[in-house]
Each structure stands twice: as C-alpha cells, then as structure tokens.
Amino acid sequence: MSVSASTEALRRRVAELPGTNHNVEVAPGVWTVPDQPPVLEDPRVRCIVRAVREALGGSLAGARVADLGCLEGGIALAFALEGADVLGIEGRATNVAKCRLLEECFSLPNLAFEQGDARDFRPEKYGQFDAVVAAGLLYHLDEPVEFTREAARCARRVMVVDTHFTPDTEEGVAALDTMPFFDLSWNPLMEAGEVSAAGEKFQGRWWREYAEGLAEEDVERQLWASLNNPRSFWLTRASIYRLLTTCGFQAVGERLDFLAPSMDLGAHMRTKSRSVFVGVRTDGETSERMLRPEASLKASVRRFRALARTSGLRRAAKDLTKT
Ligand SMILES: C[S@@+](CC[C@H](N)C(=O)[O-])C[C@H]1O[C@@H](n2cnc3c(N)ncnc32)[C@H](O)[C@@H]1O
Incomplete structure (x- = not known):
C-alpha cells in the first residue's frame, strides 16, 4: 500500500507533538500515542460517555458537553463522535496543541477546544451545558469544593467527576495500590485534614503536585499536573458524595462499569482510590431545597x-x- 505525502506529513507532525495518553488514529495507520491503547475504546472513557448518555435519556445528539482539563482531547472527541456539541478546556499550551491536531484532523463542527483554567469555569463566562465532565482533574486542585460548586452551576442535567479520592483511615491509605497512576511510596498522601468552603467542612488529605518554587516552565512540562498550585486536596469518598449532593444533584452515585467483569470488586474497593462519580438532576428541584x-x-x-x-x-x- 502506498502512503500519501499528506499522511507522511501528518506522521511527522504527530512525532513532533508526542502525546502521553489519548491515543487516536488521526489518519489511516497514524496513531498519536502508539504505545497506548486506543482512547476511544478505553473502558474508563466508555464509562464516562455512557454515564452522560444515559443521564440525558439515551442520546448525546445535540447535547452541550464541557470536558474540563481535557489533556489531549480524547474524551471530548468521544463525545463529539456521538453527536454532542463539545467544548474541551485545557490549561497547558502543550496539551492544547495536541487537541488542535484532533480538531483539524476530524474537522467536526461540534468539537472545539480552548486554553483556559478550569477554575474559571462558571455560567457567567461559559453559559449552561447539559453535561459537565471533570476527569482526572479534581485531585489536582487545592480548592476542589469551590471548583465543583462553580462547575456544577453550569451543569443543567449531569456532572461526571472521574477522580481519585482518599480513604478516611490510615489503614485504608496503607492498603492502597494506586499504580499505575501514582506511586504513593515516593509521593505520599499526607495526614488527614479538612478544608472549609462557605462555612462547610470537607474531609481529605493533601498531596504534593510538585516541589514548591519549581520554575514555571518546569511546571508546564508536567503535563498531567496542576497548573500552579503545588499542593492538591484529595477529598474522601463521603465528602465527594456530600459535595455533589449539596450542589443540587438529587441522584449521586458511582459508575464501576469501567472495571472488567472478571475484576474482584472487593479488592478494588479496598485497594483503589479512583472512581467515576455521577451527579444527576432528576426532577428540576432547586439546589436550595436540597440544601x-x-x-x-x-x-x-x-x-x-x-x-x-x-x-x-x-x-x-x-x-x-x-x-
Ligand atoms: C491527569 S490529566 C487528565 C486528563 C483527561 N481529562 C483524562 O481524564 O484522561 C489532568 C489534566 O488537567 C489539566 N489541568 C490541571 N489543572 C487544570 C486547570 N486548573 N485548568 C485546566 N486544566 C487543568 C492538566 O494540564 C492535564 O491535562
């Protein structure tokens, strides 16, 4: 099979912009992160898309979806391919360049990306969305409660928070196996603590994103990390439930359908600190009443x-x- 000049040119561009995780086939045989499994088939991504589709009544066509901290744009693309009108927001220029490559290669009128800080995501600036997705983001923030409350105000129907959380007890932390995401043996979760937001307390633990005083260009090079907060606060599972409930989502739960059917669920619950939390507004009740x-x-x-x-x-x- 002969390979066209444009495919070769694209292959070279992809090589100049190496991705870290969201592997997408941008032209026949040209994959953005060839050593990773295809992002569109990733069980975690499928689970997030399914959670939103079901909350919206079975179809994503025409639904307005925001993907916050979108990295290389793979999750946003998965939504757009099902007909959602998607805005991906990513803080790092290096990652945004890879999102732009997807935008260009797929030419979907319903897929857009912008460089921005997810902590500025509020209805006054971005308007309303049917669904707001924050995947792999909450545990990179030092004010996760304030962020969630603002982002939830943009979510007309559903908010999905795929995140790490911290166990309540030291025994729970000791039992954690957070690989391959994090090796907590070199960068441990700190002692239990709490944060206050608008007079309410939420439990969790601090975690170090990078060394205090690290130069800006070195922080930019940490492609998965926080933008400028050297520490982040990992909420407990119970605090995440309470937070989403007080944001006015009447149905709050977790999706575990990213796990393989053969997975030992008990072991997962004891040793993993990651879950896909979903908040759904079920009947249009106001958050005031829920509060x-x-x-x-x-x-x-x-x-x-x-x-x-x-x-x-x-x-x-x-x-x-x-x-
Ligand atoms: C662990 S990655 C998760 C990527 C993707 N959402 C996923 O689940 O596969 C975290 C991403 O959030 C971005 N990020 C971190 N803090 C951010 C912020 N305040 N605003 C926008 N993006 C942020 C990082 O640059 C990185 O791309």
Whole structure:
C-alpha cells in the first residue's frame, strides 16, 4: 500500500507533538500515542460517555458537553463522535496543541477546544451545558469544593467527576495500590485534614503536585499536573458524595462499569482510590431545597397528612408526625 505525502506529513507532525495518553488514529495507520491503547475504546472513557448518555435519556445528539482539563482531547472527541456539541478546556499550551491536531484532523463542527483554567469555569463566562465532565482533574486542585460548586452551576442535567479520592483511615491509605497512576511510596498522601468552603467542612488529605518554587516552565512540562498550585486536596469518598449532593444533584452515585467483569470488586474497593462519580438532576428541584432537607421532610409530612385525611388514614398521619 502506498502512503500519501499528506499522511507522511501528518506522521511527522504527530512525532513532533508526542502525546502521553489519548491515543487516536488521526489518519489511516497514524496513531498519536502508539504505545497506548486506543482512547476511544478505553473502558474508563466508555464509562464516562455512557454515564452522560444515559443521564440525558439515551442520546448525546445535540447535547452541550464541557470536558474540563481535557489533556489531549480524547474524551471530548468521544463525545463529539456521538453527536454532542463539545467544548474541551485545557490549561497547558502543550496539551492544547495536541487537541488542535484532533480538531483539524476530524474537522467536526461540534468539537472545539480552548486554553483556559478550569477554575474559571462558571455560567457567567461559559453559559449552561447539559453535561459537565471533570476527569482526572479534581485531585489536582487545592480548592476542589469551590471548583465543583462553580462547575456544577453550569451543569443543567449531569456532572461526571472521574477522580481519585482518599480513604478516611490510615489503614485504608496503607492498603492502597494506586499504580499505575501514582506511586504513593515516593509521593505520599499526607495526614488527614479538612478544608472549609462557605462555612462547610470537607474531609481529605493533601498531596504534593510538585516541589514548591519549581520554575514555571518546569511546571508546564508536567503535563498531567496542576497548573500552579503545588499542593492538591484529595477529598474522601463521603465528602465527594456530600459535595455533589449539596450542589443540587438529587441522584449521586458511582459508575464501576469501567472495571472488567472478571475484576474482584472487593479488592478494588479496598485497594483503589479512583472512581467515576455521577451527579444527576432528576426532577428540576432547586439546589436550595436540597440544601434544606428539613424543608422537604416537612413538605412530605404535609402531603402525607392531606392524603391521609382524604383516605381515612388520619390515625397513621398522627402517628407519623409524632415520630
Ligand atoms: C491527569 S490529566 C487528565 C486528563 C483527561 N481529562 C483524562 O481524564 O484522561 C489532568 C489534566 O488537567 C489539566 N489541568 C490541571 N489543572 C487544570 C486547570 N486548573 N485548568 C485546566 N486544566 C487543568 C492538566 O494540564 C492535564 O491535562
């Protein structure tokens, strides 16, 4: 088979822009990170896309999706190929250049990238999205609560947070096997602590992104790291649930369908610190109501009493309100 001059030129460009993880076939036989599995078939990526598709009722066509901290653009591309209108936001120029290559090679009118700080992602600047995806980002931030709250305000329907979290106990941390992502033996999680945001406390541990005082150009070269915070705060699993709930997502849970069916789930839960958290707005209830659960409880009791009056269950209603 003869290879066209343009394919050869593309192959050279790809070689000049070596990727780290999102392996995409940009022309027949030209892969961006040939030593990695294809990103579009990555079970984690498929799981994220599936979570959003299902939350949006079975189709991504026309859905507005934001992919924050999008690295080399592979997850954004996966959404765009299913018809979503996607904006990928990435902080590092080196990574954005690789996203631009995808933009160019796929020429999809529904795929766009921009260089930006995910911590500026708020509705006043970017508007509303049907889905907001933050994959591999939360644990690189030193203010994960503030970031999530702002990003969630942009999410009309669903927010997916694929992230590391920290176990609550020292025993839990000691049992962790975070390879291949992190070798915590050389860069350990620190002692348990908490962060406060708007008067509410969230539990977790600090983790070192890079040495304090590292030169800016060296930070830029750490292609997966935070942009400028030398430490990041890993929330506990319970804090992530509470955070998403208080952001007004009524259904909050985890997707574990990125695991192979043969995976030992018990071992996974004991030794892995990564999960795909999903928050869905199920019925358009306001976050205000979710923040004041006692208001919902009173409303439920009132509804039950009204029903009881009309259906002869007066006594049951009386008993219920006594408890
Ligand atoms: C571990 S990689 C995750 C990449 C990708 N989302 C994935 O899940 O495969 C983290 C990415 O977030 C980017 N990043 C870190 N902090 C950021 C910030 N504040 N704003 C935008 N991008 C950021 C990094 O440059 C890097 O590309």
